[in-house]
Amino acid sequence: MEKLEKISSNVISTITSHLPGMKKGNEKAVAVNPFTQEKLSEHDFISDEQLKSKIKESWNNFMKHKKSDPKERERKFAKMAEIMKADIDKFAKVFSMEMGKPIKESRLEVEKAIKECEYFAKNTAKFLENQPLKDAEGKEAYVSVRPLGVIYHVTPFNFPFWLIFRGSVGALAMGNTVINKNPQTCPQTGIIAEQVFVDAGFTNGEFMNLIINQSQSELIISDNSIRAVSFTGSTEGGKKVGAWAGQYCKKAVLELGGNDPFIVLKDADLDLAVEKGVQGRLLNGGQCCTAAKRFIIDESIYENFKDKLLEKVKTIKVGDPLDDKTDVGPLAKKSGLEKQLDQIKRAKEKGAKILLGGGTPKGEEYAKGNFFEPTVLEVDESNPIYHEETFGPVFTMVKFKDENDVLRMANDTEYGLGSAIFTRDIEKAKKFSEDIDAGTTYINHHTDWDVACPEGGVKMSGFGRDGGREGAYEWANIKTIWIGDGKQSAS
Numbered sequence: 154m155e156k157l158e159k160i161s162s163n164v165i166s167t168i169t170s171h172l173p174g175m176k177k178g179n180e181k182a183v184a185v186n187p188f189t190q191e192k193l194s195e196h197d198f199i200s201d202e203q204l205k206s207k208i209k210e211s212w213n214n215f216m217k218h219k220k221s222d223p224k225e226r227e228r229k230f231a232k233m234a235e236i237m238k239a240d241i242d243k244f245a246k247v248f249s250m251e252m253g254k255p256i257k258e259s260r261l262e263v264e265k266a267i268k269e270c271e272y273f274a275k276n277t278a279k280f281l282e283n284q285p286l287k288d289a290e291g292k293e294a295y296v297s298v299r300p301l302g303v304i305y306h307v308t309p310f311n312f313p314f315w316l317i318f319r320g321s322v323g324a325l326a327m328g329n330t331v332i333n334k335n336p337q338t339c340p341q342t343g344i345i346a347e348q349v350f351v352d353a354g355f356t357n358g359e360f361m362n363l364i365i366n367q368s369q370s371e372l373i374i375s376d377n378s379i380r381a382v383s384f385t386g387s388t389e390g391g392k393k394v395g396a397w398a399g400q401y402c403k404k405a406v407l408e409l410g411g412n413d414p415f416i417v418l419k420d421a422d423l424d425l426a427v428e429k430g431v432q433g434r435l436l437n438g439g440q441c442c443t444a445a446k447r448f449i450i451d452e453s454i455y456e457n458f459k460d461k462l463l464e465k466v467k468t469i470k471v472g473d474p475l476d477d478k479t480d481v482g483p484l485a486k487k488s489g490l491e492k493q494l495d496q497i498k499r500a501k502e503k504g505a506k507i508l509l510g511g512g513t514p515k516g517e518e519y520a521k522g523n524f525f526e527p528t529v530l531e532v533d534e535s536n537p538i539y540h541e542e543t544f545g546p547v548f549t550m551v552k553f554k555d556e557n558d559v560l561r562m563a564n565d566t567e568y569g570l571g572s573a574i575f576t577r578d579i580e581k582a583k584k585f586s587e588d589i590d591a592g593t594t595y596i597n598h599h600t601d602w603d604v605a606c607p608e609g610g611v612k613m614s615g616f617g618r619d620g621g622r623e624g625a626y627e628w629a630n631i632k633t634i635w636i637g638d639g640k641q642s643a644s
Contacts, residue, residue, distance in 0.1 A: 417454070
């Protein structure tokens, strides 16, 4: 297996050069290949003192960046897209090795980052235009879109490259600067991402990727120069970040866990539903907050759907993430594998029927990796796994008898991130989707993304939105300018 250092050693030396005297000690960000368990790299965390210095530097950079020409920002975003297009495989290979994502999915992740840059290369100046308020009293009133300051951006391990760009490009477009914390298991992904910003012309520290320990997050959020925080990750992690943001009165956008319903009505196109269900459940090995998780199937077509699903899942190739034929790689973390095994064990104890998989695959090629077999379960609503988020390749199926009860079942969760409905009656689906507690509802589709579409959740899945104009405006001061008519009020 090729060492990751060979891929990006020149990038590492360039980026880490702006972190002199990094903290020495036992605490490090360590990248371990989840397929081979080979150590790929390790980096010391920056010290608290240097972190404070970097925050101050980012604020000073903000004072310059906010005055920059939006058209110049657009040119730099276009350059970022060109840089990534020129060598997609180089970028993709780094995080396939760090977190186990199949290389063909990693290429798609780079392409998503490219599209983010292209979107803001076309729309930044337009989004920053003053917006007249035609019905306001007075001589004139308008909304001015102004930046906030330094944004603390926390990127998750499951999409460690794309989600840097998903949040940070919009924040930079609005005139903010960004301090990014990449997951401790994917340090070099953050390093190569920063190089893209630098090579495109953001050379004044507008975007900083720092090697930061999780324990340093409160220190960052409490700093007066930090004006907002973006966190994508677990609900438990989001609760901590949200509490700190509230304590220090900082704006927060939190995209957290999900337990998304995948509803198949009796008139659905079953082949389409199975195709999208497998795609929506197995993307990134199931390590996706918006993955299909609870498959809620009309009992009249349940057996047919189940047979088609099992047939499809049996064709899925599990293996080396750098092999183009691989559909599902290892889970990113050993702790994730252990949690998945525990969930299946508890589900079985409460009556779940395992139709396929249920454990770690056999064979020498799987011996070292964090592999979990694609697994199909039949459960009822009382089973604990029905109510928990599963972060692996697990299909949890349940029947329903009455369409009038489907909405209750869909909303019977503390989460509210994504959802899907499969039916040939589009008007029914539209009406249904309005009452599902979720940030996104797909109709005859699943787990897709578009640069213009905002994403986010409700309930324990968080609040705020990422993506598109709405996501960019999360990082803006929507400021009202009111011009009086020059007349004195009547006494």
